[in-house]
Amino acid sequence: MDIPPRFIIHESPHWVVNHRLDSALPGYVMLSAKQMTNSLAALGAQALAELGAFQASIQHAIETLLHPQRLYISRFGHEAGYSIHFHFIPIYPWVETLFWQKERYRTLQAFGSRDNAESQTDGAELTLFVWREFCERPEPPMAQGPSVDQAINMLRGALGAV
DSSP states (O other): OOOOGGGEEEEOSSEEEEEOTTOOSTTOEEEEESSOOSOGGGSOHHHHHHHHHHHHHHHHHHHHHHOOSEEEEEOOOOOTTOOOEEEEEEEOHHHHHHHHHOHHHHGGGGGSOOTTGGGOOOHHHHHHHHIIIIIIOSSOOOOOSSOHHHHHHHHHHHHTTO
């Protein structure tokens, strides 16, 4: 997959860090292997050696510069044509507030066994919310704080030395 240069935050010989192309959520970052594989076991020793350091550096940069309430780091995806990649999804307090304002997402709570559901949610529910509202909607909610472009520039400055 070709990533437009405006979304690329940092590259190494084995990895590319970019803002998720279709996300209106500032700081939603992807870390993708340049080698076309869906298996960590298929990556070379150098790529594997860089992986942990990149993940830690990305986490530190997002938490330090963008101040999310939570940061989810996950691996999804299994479609052909994409290399193994990791999602860094910042959950800001305002994102969680928007989540609780949308009645359709509270119906997810009916399947849980939480006594105080309004004060608790989990990563799967908030990830679904981010995907539906900030990545798939033609008109996503207005972001608070830095814009996507500002977040990219902030993260470039922090990750440029990795």
